[in-house]
Amino acid sequence: MNKSLSLRKICIIRDGIPLIEIDHEVAAGEILSVMGPSGVGKSTLLAYLTGNLDPVFRGMGEVLLNGKDITGLPPHKREIGILFQDDLLFPHMSVGENLAFGIPRGGSRVERHRKIENALSDVGLVGFSNRDPATLSGGQRARVALVRMLLSDPKALLLDEAFSRLDAELRAHVRELVFRVVKERNLPVLMVTHDLEDAKAAGGPIIELESYSKS
Amino acid sequence: MLRFLPAVTLFAMLGPVIAGLWGTVLPAFGHLPAAGLMGPSLDPFRTLMDWAGLTSASRLSLSTGLIATSISLAIVVMFVAGWSGTRTFRLLERLLSPLLSVPHAAAAFGLAFLIAPSGWIARLVSPSLTGWDRPPDLLILQDPLGIALIAGLVVKEVPFLLLMTIAALGQAQPRRSLMVAQSLGYGRVTGWLKTVFPRVYDQIRLPVYVVLAYSMSVVDVAMILGPSTPPTLSVQIVKWMGDPDLAMRLTGAAASLLQLALVIFALALWWGGERVIAWLGRIWIETGHRGQKEASIRVISLGLGSISSLAVLLGIAGLAVWSVAGFWSFPNSLPDAITWKNWDRHGPAAFQTFGETFIVAGVAVGLALVLVLGCLEAEHRSGRPLSRRGIWLLYLPLLVPQTAFLPGLQTLLLNIGADIGRAPVIFAHLVFVLPYVFLSLGDPWRSWDTRNATVAGALGTKPWGVFWRVRLPMLTRPILTATAVGIAVSVGQYLATLIIGGGRVATLTTEAVALASGGDRRAIGVYGLMQTLAALVPFALALTIPTLLWRNRRGMHE
Structure with a gap:
């Protein structure tokens, strides 16, 4: 099976003017870094991939995940995970409830509980299940967000400046953790960043987006 | 279904206004079949001039x-x-x-x-x-x-x-x-x-x-x-x-x-x-x-x-003091005697009216919440925010004077033989409750970070799952505030209750105002105070409920 995230001749247009063009195949376990100054439309590209493109934009081209065309699918059927620069843990749920939210339906209560406990212990957060996410440190919250995303069993991962809010030391640590996990799982990853450090650490191909509006 | 809610909401808000204006124009030009009068004529305006x-x-x-x-x-x-x-x-x-x-x-x-x-x-x-x-x-x-x-x-x-x-x-x-x-x-x-x-x-x-x-x-x-x-x-x-x-x-x-x-x-x-x-x-x-x-x-x-x-504030204090005042001679600042007799006499009836007030307010606000939340969700999913013209339409029922369309609405209801009573009163209240609930909820709803919806969707949650499990709980506080606003608006409605209810629906406001001409200050004190509480208590609840509900969730109080 061809495990990859392939972006075929994708072009996002606003008011008849092309904003972003990209044509690339991200292999399993590979991290594609998409770089460019802010305002160039990096997040718009991710919105197109997750199926949340604002109607002021128009997207063309196909998105194939493991050979299947997912371009027309609603967001919840795409099986693409995403991490933002904010952890976006749901503030009304406990850490465990946030993780349970990510686990696909099915399985007994005990099984789901075990999954949560295992996932928490994988990232060194044993016993955090009942905690209020607001009481966690930034690094802990980032790890919970990562685990929540992984528990939903995505087939590809998008990173939207995912490390830019963390301070330097924590940043390298979380980045290393994320990269290690996606390689273990052999996921194709598309990372949007404005930081060359991130792109270098990813060790994959780098695409520079240019601003059409300025040229 | 969701796609039609904005149209339904618009109809619930503007339908009665337009129908009421129509019901005003006809009799204004001498046309009132129920009374055996056929127009058109200018006699009503001549009588008015006289x-x-x-x-x-x-x-x-x-x-x-x-x-x-x-x-x-x-x-x-x-x-x-x-x-x-x-x-x-x-x-x-x-x-x-x-x-x-x-x-x-x-x-x-x-x-x-x-x-x-x-x-x-x-x-x-x-x-x-x-x-x-x-x-x-x-x-x-x-x-x-x-x-x-x-x-x-x-x-x-x-x-x-x-x-x-x-x-x-x-x-x-x-x-x-x-x-x-x-x-x-x-x-x-x-x-x-x-x-x-x-x-x-x-x-x-x-x-x-x-x-x-x-x-x-x-x-x-x-x-x-x-x-x-x-x-x-x-x-x-x-x-x-x-x-x-x-x-x-x-x-x-x-x-x-x-x-x-x-x-x-x-x-x-x-x-x-x-x-x-x-x-x-x-x-x-x-x-x-x-x-x-x-x-x-x-x-x-x-x-x-x-x-x-x-x-x-002092006025409300005055209502409270009068409600327990016995004999109160001039120019004493406080009553000569404090008594519960006023509450014994007017309390039971007032509490009964309290119930009617809350049935009307509860149903009207419940309908308004369904319509407003539906409209806002439809707005979110289509990605098309409310236009400037849409905001004007929201304000329209508040700009048309109530005396211009409510009497006409009643005439129209009588003409077509519709019953007047509680249900029409609820829909008349909805005309005024809807815009206020919409205005109160719109800004907090729109300022919610939609990346939460993206994350939830990427985790495999359907749009309605996102709505019920993520967005509504996160917006508990503004939703409860909007509910309180809606209840206050409904509780305060006088003309809509009086005219569309045809005298058969008594709320705290209609009862209190009816007491005005009699000048019984003790009864007015009881009803006025109850009326104030009926509008204020929901606000107090809207403040305390989220605090209790999310007491272990610090992120919900920022």
Whole structure:
């Protein structure tokens, strides 16, 4: 099976003017870094991939995940995970409830509980299940967000400046953790960043987006 | 299904207004088949012209509306210009916010109990300052110029406009503009008026129009504080509509159209006034005046703002004291005896009315929440936000005077043989509850971070799952606040309940206002206090429920 995230001749247009063009195949376990100054439309590209493109934009081209065309699918059927620069843990749920939210339906209560406990212990957060996410440190919250995303069993991962809010030391640590996990799982990853450090650490191909509006 | 909700909402809001106006136009031109009258004819307008009170009633409608709106706006603008960003400002803001929910009728009764010749103020200064040992024979309430009526409107519209202004300030970034102006040597008030006010006014223009239209055509406050011979035009319309002689309805309908024309005229006048003020303002800006004597403006605006809020607070205290007053001789400041007898006598009936009030409010607010949340969700999913025209449509039911379409709606319902009673009253309340719930919930709903929806969707959650499991719980607080706003609006409805209910639906407001003419202050105290509580308690709950519900979730209280 061809495990990859392939972006075929994708072009996002606003008011008849092309904003972003990209044509690339991200292999399993590979991290594609998409770089460019802010305002160039990096997040718009991710919105197109997750199926949340604002109607002021128009997207063309196909998105194939493991050979299947997912371009027309609603967001919840795409099986693409995403991490933002904010952890976006749901503030009304406990850490465990946030993780349970990510686990696909099915399985007994005990099984789901075990999954949560295992996932928490994988990232060194044993016993955090009942905690209020607001009481966690930034690094802990980032790890919970990562685990929540992984528990939903995505087939590809998008990173939207995912490390830019963390301070330097924590940043390298979380980045290393994320990269290690996606390689273990052999996921194709598309990372949007404005930081060359991130792109270098990813060790994959780098695409520079240019601003059409300025040229 | 969701796609149709905006249309359904629009229909629920504007359908009754348009139908009511239609139901007014027909009898105004002599067409009332139910009474065996066939039009078209101009007789209703001739009868209206023959009414001796017409000139003064029309003048009163214009003067109370324009003066009350101008004074309220002036107090709010001067106060915000002089004090925004200070601790005093936040203090008065906190004091005024709950006053917003106090029903107009209760505030009017409270004010009447304060300023009447035998009211609290006269008692406090008598006989030491005035030498009165019995209530003076002064026409303070129901004065022919409508001064008491204007005062009653101002004390209620100041909190409304202030909160609308504060909401508008959030988008205008006043701090930076003010800092620049002050660094150029402008005084605080002058700097604010020249740099921030134009942007803020653009945001509060529609609420100001609502205040103007409302003040011109209000019925319950006018029955309590306004002149009676002749009364204001809107009060007279209600009298004609309630006349056993069905032919009087024709005159009433003609008067309704006149009231509508007067409101349109006043709105046009105000619109013209805005242009003149803008023109003068530009000249003033060009002069480069840095501002003088600002201290006095600050002191005066603070004084007026405080008096306005104290008037309502003391008024409610007055209602409470009268509700437990036994014999209370003049000029004693407090009752000679405290008794529960008033509550024994009026309490049981009042509590029963309380139940009816909450059935009507509960159903109306429940429907409004379903429609508003549906519209906002549809807006979110289609990615098309409400246009400027959409916002005008939201305000439309609040701009058309109630006396112009509610009597017509009742006539129409009678003509087609529909039953009047609780269900039509609920739908009539919905006309007014919907816009307020929408306005209260819209901003917090839209400022919710939609990346939460992206994350939830990427985790495999369907759109409705995101709605129920993520968005609604995260927005508990604004949803409960909007519910409280809706309940307060419904509880305060007088005309919609009276006219569409055909006298068969009694809420705390209709009962309280009905007591006005009798002048039984103890009964008014009981009903007025209950009415205030019915509107205030939901607000208290909207504040406490999220605190309890999310007590272990710090992220929900930021």
